[in-house]
Each structure stands twice: as C-alpha cells, then as structure tokens.
Amino acid sequence: MLLKKINIWYLSSLAISIIVAVPIVTVFSxxxxxxxxxxxxxxxxxxxxxxLNSIFLLIGVLFLTFVIGVGCAYLVSFYKFPxxxxxxxxxxxxxxxPAYIYAYSLTAFFENYGTAFAILKNxxxxxxxxxxxxxxxxxxxxxxxxxxxxxxxxxxxTRASFHYQSQNLIELGKNLGFSKQKSxxxxxxxxxxxxxxxxxxxxxxxxxxxxxxxxxxxxxxxTTGIYxxxxxxxxxxxxxxxxxxxxxxxxxxxxxxxxxxxKAQYHSPSKGGFKTKSLISLTGFKAFFAFTFCLTVFAIxxxxxxxxxxxxxxxxxxxxxxxxxMQLLINTMLLVFLSSCVLISLAFISNYGNRVSKxxxxxxLTTFSISGYAIPGIILAxxxxxxxxxxxxxxxxxxxxxxIKPIFIGSILGLVxxxxxxFYSLANNGIKSGxxxxxxxxxxxxxxxxxxxxxxxxxIHLPYLKNSILLIGILIAIEIIKELxxxxxxxxxxxxxxxxxxxxxxxxxxxxxxxxxxxxxxIIASFxxxxxSRYILKD
Amino acid sequence: xxxxxxEIENVTFAASEKNKVNNVSLNIENEGDIICLLGPSGIxxxxxxxxxxxxxxxxxxxxxxxxxxxxxxxxHIEPEKRxxxxxxxxxxxxxxxxxxxxxxxxxxxxxxxxxxxxxxVIKFLNLEHVKEKFPHQISxxxxxxxSLARSLLSKPDLLLLDEPLSNVDQSFKExxxxxxxxxxxxxxxxxxxxxxxxxxxxxxxxxxxxxxDGQLKQxxxxxxxxxxxxxVEVVSFLNRGILIPAKVTGENSxxxxxLGTIKGNFIKHYPKGSDVQLLLQPEDLEHDDQSNLKLxxxxxxxxxxxxxxTLKTLSNLLIPVFVHSHHIHQHEVDEKFGIKRPINIDxxxxx
Numbered sequence: 001m002l003l004k005k006i007n008i009w010y011l012s013s014l015a016i017s018i019i020v021a022v023p024i025v026t027v028f029s030x031x032x033x034x035x036x037x038x039x040x041x042x043x044x045x046x047x048x049x050x051x052l053n054s055i056f057l058l059i060g061v062l063f064l065t066f067v068i069g070v071g072c073a074y075l076v077s078f079y080k081f082p083x084x085x086x087x088x089x090x091x092x093x094x095x096x097x098p099a100y101i102y103a104y105s106l107t108a109f110f111e112n113y114g115t116a117f118a119i120l121k122n123x124x125x126x127x128x129x130x131x132x133x134x135x136x137x138x139x140x141x142x143x144x145x146x147x148x149x150x151x152x153x154x155x156x157x158t159r160a161s162f163h164y165q166s167q168n169l170i171e172l173g174k175n176l177g178f179s180k181q182k183s184x185x186x187x188x189x190x191x192x193x194x195x196x197x198x199x200x201x202x203x204x205x206x207x208x209x210x211x212x213x214x215x216x217x218x219x220x221x222x223t224t225g226i227y228x229x230x231x232x233x234x235x236x237x238x239x240x241x242x243x244x245x246x247x248x249x250x251x252x253x254x255x256x257x258x259x260x261x262x263k264a265q266y267h268s269p270s271k272g273g274f275k276t277k278s279l280i281s282l283t284g285f286k287a288f289f290a291f292t293f294c295l296t297v298f299a300i301x302x303x304x305x306x307x308x309x310x311x312x313x314x315x316x317x318x319x320x321x322x323x324x325x326m327q328l329l330i331n332t333m334l335l336v337f338l339s340s341c342v343l344i345s346l347a348f349i350s351n352y353g354n355r356v357s358k359x360x361x362x363x364x365l366t367t368f369s370i371s372g373y374a375i376p377g378i379i380l381a382x383x384x385x386x387x388x389x390x391x392x393x394x395x396x397x398x399x400x401x402x403x404i405k406p407i408f409i410g411s412i413l414g415l416v417x418x419x420x421x422x423f424y425s426l427a428n429n430g431i432k433s434g435x436x437x438x439x440x441x442x443x444x445x446x447x448x449x450x451x452x453x454x455x456x457x458x459x460i461h462l463p464y465l466k467n468s469i470l471l472i473g474i475l476i477a478i479e480i481i482k483e484l485x486x487x488x489x490x491x492x493x494x495x496x497x498x499x500x501x502x503x504x505x506x507x508x509x510x511x512x513x514x515x516x517x518x519x520x521x522x523i524i525a526s527f528x529x530x531x532x533s534r535y536i537l538k539d
Numbered sequence: 540x541x542x543x544x545x546e547i548e549n550v551t552f553a554a555s556e557k558n559k560v561n562n563v564s565l566n567i568e569n570e571g572d573i574i575c576l577l578g579p580s581g582i583x584x585x586x587x588x589x590x591x592x593x594x595x596x597x598x599x600x601x602x603x604x605x606x607x608x609x610x611x612x613x614x615h616i617e618p619e620k621r622x623x624x625x626x627x628x629x630x631x632x633x634x635x636x637x638x639x640x641x642x643x644x645x646x647x648x649x650x651x652x653x654x655x656x657x658x659x660v661i662k663f664l665n666l667e668h669v670k671e672k673f674p675h676q677i678s679x680x681x682x683x684x685x686s687l688a689r690s691l692l693s694k695p696d697l698l699l700l701d702e703p704l705s706n707v708d709q710s711f712k713e714x715x716x717x718x719x720x721x722x723x724x725x726x727x728x729x730x731x732x733x734x735x736x737x738x739x740x741x742x743x744x745x746x747x748x749x750x751x752d753g754q755l756k757q758x759x760x761x762x763x764x765x766x767x768x769x770x771v772e773v774v775s776f777l778n779r780g781i782l783i784p785a786k787v788t789g790e791n792s793x794x795x796x797x798l799g800t801i802k803g804n805f806i807k808h809y810p811k812g813s814d815v816q817l818l819l820q821p822e823d824l825e826h827d828d829q830s831n832l833k834l835x836x837x838x839x840x841x842x843x844x845x846x847x848x849t850l851k852t853l854s855n856l857l858i859p860v861f862v863h864s865h866h867i868h869q870h871e872v873d874e875k876f877g878i879k880r881p882i883n884i885d886x887x888x889x890x
Contacts, residue, residue, distance in 0.1 A: 441631040447618040
C-alpha cells in the first residue's frame, strides 16, 4: 500500500520535511551527549537566573500585550470615533519595529543626557533633568520594548475575531438585557478567547526567543545563556542542552497555540450568516478616550522609535554618510529574494506532494517540521552548525573528502538554509491555507480533462495561488529584514544587513550610529507591511 | 474479447470499509447508451463513478471500456488517460477562470469535436447570462450546468454525471432533462447518470440500476424496474406501493381478506394455496362511488394531476389509490371511499 503511494511528489515532500526537521532532532539528540565543565558552573549559578528572568519577562510582556492588543482591537472593532479607520491599519505598523531597535530608541531617549534631556533643556534651559527623567532599562526596558514591538500579534488576531463575531451574538446580548460591560465580559471576550490565546502564544514564543533586546539590556535569559555557552565558552553541547529546555517550553506553547487556533474556527462566519456589525458612535469624553488610547499606542509603538532614529540620523549625519546604504540594501534584498524563492518553491512542492499522496505520515511529519517557527533563531543556528559539524566529522571525513563546513557555515547558502527552517511554517501555512480553498474535486476535474499531475500543478494551482504567493513572499521579506540572531551567527564574513549593522553599532554603545540602519530597516519593513495590510487585517 | 461497450465484471467499489458496493456486474451494450444508477444517499453511487473514472482503484474484478481493460487488480490506467469525463455533484469549476473559460477547458480536450460548439452548449444550458462570471458569482445550479457543459464538450468515450440536475430549479429541470437526452443521443455519448430522482432516471436511462444495501439489486429497463421490481427492497426504495398478504387461488387469481378476489397475470408462477405478499401500486385500484367495497379515507395528497388517497382496510392496512384530480368530487378524511370490483391488475407481482 505504501509503495503504491511513493512517487516523485511523495519523495520530494518527504525530503523537504526531513531537512526542516533535522535541526529540531539535533537539539533533542544533544540532550544525551556529555557537556563541558561550563555546564556544572551554569547548573550551580546561572541556570535559575536564566529561568526566572525568562519567566518574569514572559509574564510582563504577556500582560502588557494583552491590555494593549485587546484594548485597541476592541475599540476599533466596535466603535466609531475620530481616527478609528486610521488607527485600524496604522497600529499594525508596530510590526516594522523589531524589539531590539525599540530598545535602542528607549535607551536613547531616556538615558542621561539623551533625547528627553535635550528636549527639556531646549524648553526650560539648563537644569538637573537627569534625576527626574525615568530610566527604562533592565527588565522593565526589555518588557516595554518587546511588548510594543509584539502587541500587533494580539491586536491583529483579536481584531479579526471581533470583526467576524456574528452580529447575531451581539444582538442576542442586547435581547437578553445585558449591559455593554456584561456583553463584553460574558459574550465578546469569551468568544474571542481562542484568538487572544493564539496571539498571546505567538507573543510568548517570540519573547522567549528574543535575543537582541535582552542582550542589549544585559538580562540573562535562556536565550542569552545559549549564546554565551556557545560563543563565550565554546560549549556547543551545553548550548544545545539549554536549547532543549527552551524548546520543550516553547513546544508546549506551540501546541497550545495550535489547539486554540483550531477552536477559533467556531466563530468564523457561516455562509450567508455574516452581517456587518453596526459600529457604535462615540461622542464627548468616550470618543476622546478612545482616540487618545489608540493614538498613544500608535505613537509609542511606531512614531516614537521612528522619530528617535530620525532625530539621531539628522543629528549625526556623519554616521549616515559613512553608511554604505546601497550595499546594505542589496545584501538585505538578496537574502529576501533567495529565501523567498527557496521557501515558496519548496513549500509548494511539499504541499502538492502531501495533496497528491494523501499520506497521513507526511502530514504528521510536516506538522512536526513546521515547529521550526517556534524555535528561537539562535537555537536553529546552533543546531544547524552542530549538525553540519557532526556530518563533516562522521560522514564526509569517512569518505576522505575535505571539509564541507565552509560551504554551510559562514556562507549565504547556510544562512538561507537556516532561514528556510525558521520560516518554513510561514510559507507552508500560507500555501496550505491557499490549497484548502481548492476543493480536491477541482484536481480530479483537471485529471479527467486529460491534465497530468504536473500540468494540473502549473496550469490550475499556480495561477490560482498567485496572490497567496505574493503575500507569503512579502511576509517572509518582513521577517527576514528584521531577523537578527540567525543573520548574526550564520552570515559570511563582512556581509552585513541593516539589522546586523544596527546591532553591531548598538553593542559597541554607538547608538547614534545604529540609528540610520535602524531607520532604513523600519522604512523598508513598513513599506512591505502597508502593501499587505489589507490581507493582514482581513485574516 | 467482448461485444459490450462497457463491461464491469464482479467489481467491488469501495471508498472506505463501510461504504462498499459489492460484486457489481453491469454492461453497457452499445456506444451512445444512457444508463442511470439509482439509490439512497451515501450508498456508494458516487464511488462507482469515481472508480470508473479512475479516481479510485479496485482490488477485484475488471472494468473494460471498448475492449480495453481500464481497471483490474493489477491494472490501473490513470484518470487523465481514460478519456472519461466526470461531472461532479459539487462545484468543481476552476475558481480562477470564468464560466466560459471553464467550459473551454472541455473543448480543449477534444478539438475534433465539431458537432457541438461552446456557444451552442452555453445556449442549450441557459448559461449566456453568466458566461463572463466567476464560479463564486453564480448559483450552485448554474455551476452544475457549467460543469455539465465542460464535460459535454470534451466528447469523452464515457460521460459520468453525478446528480447532474440536483441543484437545478424545478421549473427548469424538465426542460434541461429533455435537452440533455437529446444532445447525448445526437452526439452518441455513452453516459452513466447517478441520481436519486427515480423520474429523472426513468426518463433519461435506457436502463436503470438500483443500488441498495451495498449491492446492485436490479439492473433493467425503467419499465421493468417500476412494474416488475425483483425484491421487496426495490419496492420499498421506489416507494410506489405496498405489500399486502394474499393467498393464491388459481392460475390468474388470488384472495385478500380486505379486498376480496384480485385477478391478473402472474409474472412468476406460484402454486395454488401459496401465501404471498402482493405488490399493490396506487394505479392498480380504481375508484368507484357505486361499489360496495368501501374503505375509510385517512389521508389525501394533492399532486397536481391527481390525488393520492390513503385508505384504511378492516385489518388496518393502508392502501394508496390514484384518482384523477378532475374527478367530479373529492373525499374528505374519515369519509368512505368506493373501490371498483372486481379488481383486475394487469400484472401481478408477488414475493
């Protein structure tokens, strides 16, 4: 039976899923390997700090993103107030600001003699302002930076859920005599619960995998522990073992997120049953409050970092003129282009292979392999290097061939491969959701009209999914432009992107030099977000 | 070597372990013949079509078309190489092409088909007003007709239609049925139609197969299926009469406690004195106000051209009787209703 299913599509799909799964398996297998002396030091000293800091960070970020994300989604979905339509899409611009750039802005603004100091000095003359300006560094700074960078996940998913919430449900509340408050807590919020949980799960995964902002604020978390174990102590096995703990934690969240997503289907509109909600017009204080709330979130999450970076770029033009913008742009877009091509084509082949072979085993393997998205980039990079080293030492050397490490480590190929593992679920899910809209009888109709499987793929599926492909390409672009740890670890020598350039300047305490690359990064990411905003807000 | 156009020999059609039609043997003798398969929902009719089309494999038996084995235990010709067209019950139009482009896919398959043009088929299936629209912009009935048009244009060796008119408006259905039969006959397209509408099957099919309880129960021409059902299950599926107890009293007669003597021609011999179940169809009994055989009316259904009265006998049997709707008067529930005697039935079917 199995042999009959095996064809070129099946094998391709199987190969792709295995490639994606390799780093994940490597992390798991490393759990049983011996570690160096640094492991016992970590065990006795830092491990609890890593875990506690990770938990504190997680709780703080989840609380803040919940309040901001659900609050904004609720206001723009149910009420009409000045600027509501504007905020509806501008709030997603926060996706363009990575947490590490937010952290640079936050520090730059509130540090001693920073931007806030300069503003006060200009307004009120000389004074001891440093003592009254609050300091957002350490854990608080990290929580704020990550929260304002990630609340978009909660906002987008909750807004979609509110948007598709049946008007009948709201009318039912009115019919039962519920107050607005009671309707919100008893009807609206519970029915959006799966979407909120899904959003918070994504935030949690991103928070646990954050490297840029926590390392900038000097907080020891599991992610920085992994980085230190590998970079500072050269203990790859320990790095993998720490990764294993983090992975278990994140996989738990991943399963929770998947579970919530499945349940979220219950409030999607049934055919013909969806009525556009009539928005409630707010006036007076209530309108002012809604406007101010959304404006504040927009200003803090997007305008603030953009203006801070713009201010510094203007204030320190030398850093800008020294920057090889064109080269950075070419490098960034080269990675975007190569990764998008690889990701989209392989996701296509894998999905079509699954569709044609209808194999449950392949489905299962794909589900496992797409968990790469939940794994921090830093773990994937380390796992990839571990695997290549193992393969080089045990397989390649066996055949007497010289090392293959330079081909995969510190090369564009290696970088694109790790991006591939990290963002495969993005491409795969995008293609898969496109395929779900194509009834299988459409394939069968094509076969019966004399089309081969390949011709069905090229003449029926590709034209139908062209919009999905474009959207996925743009989403991949946004992610890769912002991506830091993988690029930092895997890039070839002297190959820089906007993200790595900003990071390198910031890590050398040259925040004003980090401004220009950060600003370019935000502008390019914003451009892509605006192109896709219609789709992001739709689903 | 066989003389039949299509031959299905001892094939078990199975979409799953539960959904099986076992050991089917069925032939279509001549090119251009139309047959219909009737059966309740979920019995496996669609699976039969999908298997013939090559979308499902078989593990026993053989399917042969024009003397070429398409499916057997060891052979499976891929669907795209069979020149068999299947028009699905649900919408299987390509969503990113408009109606006319979808239909043209059929024409592309068989460019030699000069007998029927895209315009003609669009006109005949009343699709002119939607030809520029996309599948999501048209009704399910229109989508079904567009799919039918695409299949017709591909001029297949064998056309398989799965409930082709199930979503078509009632007012339009008969017209399409007439045109469909005409075009299939003119183009000599051999067709298997799956339907649950017995009238549609009786009109379109030269032969009808009744699928019940995982088996092909009867495969015969429509008149015989209706008048000479070969099993109690077929009678009960067609729902066109009832079985009443009777005793065979002679070569051409039998006796029922409530109705008395019933005369007619037995289609099968039963020895005198045998206890049988007699099939009594609504048109077998005639109304007669003057008759002394009176039964109580328990229900009356108006069916346009006729009424169907349900009458209760002394032994509590419920018997259906047709009466022309222009009959001079109507009988209300609880009234007495006369049955003409002696009762003569053209052909007597017993079990």
